[in-house]
Amino acid sequence: MGNYLLAGLFLVFFGAFYFLYANRDQIASAIIRGDFSGLSSYQLAFKDFFTLMTGVIVEAFPFVVLGVGVSVLVQRYMTTERLKKILPNNKVARRGVLSFSGMLMPVCECGNVPVARSLLIRGFSVQESIVFLLAAPSVNLVTILVTLEAFNFNKSVAVARVVATLIIANIAAILVGMLINKDKMLTDDFQAKCDAESKHEHRRGFLRSLDLFKSELWLITRLLFIGAAIAAASQTFIPADTITAIGSSIFLSVVAMLILAFVISICSSVDSFFALAYVNSFSLGAITAFLIAGPMVDIKMIALMRSTFTVRVVALISATVFILSLITGVVLSYVW
């Protein structure tokens, strides 16, 4: 059903462009000779769309390769027994350790999806993988140092970012555990993959690892294309400044920055520099909310998360992150 909806949107999107605005000769000239001079505003919008989409893919793909590589190494060298020996037995303590494990893996959020999948395959619970997935992009050395550097006039932005991320990641994981039936957390395809892997844990040869690398890389690349296309379309057709223009009150400015974080889909390692541009227009609380929510839930991440989790899990995570980031942003706006 979802696929057909996506296909419908895709056809409407390109169909509208082709039949309403396209001048065939100019399009051919743009594609064949790179001459964009004859394009109308609508056609330039589509050129921008593909430029932005290519930018997101070229930027994120290397991180996906790194993340898939780490994921394969985890699956090859870390047996369930070995991982469980390293980590505490107590569930809360284990979640605590997983919350900070991003410090050892400074991978952007797109790269964390395959790692979270490998944790599930290795027998970790859905809640534990969610804690890792949501916390690791912000609670890692690169992101913390960059946030400290960007907001060197107020170090508490970095502290608030890390603390709020840890709290929200754990609350989201707890809520998923409480509100969603265990059998309804993972997609059917991924559940089948987990079941198959648990039966064949001993098959960890080189060829098996290569096969795993190739299939995970294709899965995540596929979703990266969809996420990049939606992110580029939303930025081309819903300008960021339309969103920020509504930020006239504290509440609305936090909402505006959260929507911006969702639409812009920027990497956690550099989002601080991007947010810095809004310091004069928005409260620091709204900007901190942007830094908290963006790496956990954005258009690109939702597309990637759907490789593993069911719609209801992704919806619950998104709602929790949005509401708690909103509360954090509003409270910080009043406190600072």
Add this chain to the structure above:
Amino acid sequence: MFGRLMRARFIGFIIPAGVAGLILELFANDKITLYIHPRYKIFSLTMAILALILVSVYFVATKAWRTALKPDQKKKKLPITETIVVVLFLIIYTMPPSTLSSRAVERKTVNLPSSSSISPEDLIIDCPQEDPASLELWVFYLSAYDPACYEGKAIEVEGFAVDAADSPAPDGYFYLGKLMVSCCVIDARPYALPIELPQNFQEEVNSWYKVNGTLTTVDLPAGRSVVVDVKEISSVEAPENPYDYYSQ
């Protein structure tokens, strides 16, 4: 036929290998910075090569060519996601490398030197030793340092005439700007300096100019601001790479 092609197993490794190939091609033609910040160049190159090697080794070691053209029976007759991805991939692969159009700039807030919005006690009074290396850094320095540091200082900048829809340039001025990329083009934002319009000169929006002049502080309707008093202005060709990159 088309559905059978989209279900073929080779799609699963040809697209990731194609993306890696696209990155290598952009790197080889020195075009990769049209999409990402230069600090990611080596990392992107390394990961693209790694992906290509691993996918190639997979292809050879698992003898995947034997089944490459066979359709995946588990997939529907026409797998929608795969079809969309293949179409999008073919478009981005065949399109020549491109930069954002002026339309993208018109839809974003222009960052201007804004010393008037910073309280005087927050301005840095120890003047920097070196001049900023990019237009984005000029805007940043002129916002953060005491304007006295730059009063009468010579400046040479190149950029395009920016149409700032939300804060148009005051009468007698135009904005000369560039797009600044922090991570990849999706976060590109325009940075601009107010330029005093020379007599008998009318800028053409989105055209590129080289400006020589001196910096001076004036009172504009929006507040006190540093502007460029023009000594010489000339039209120049738009550069192949129009971006500045985050460097602070």
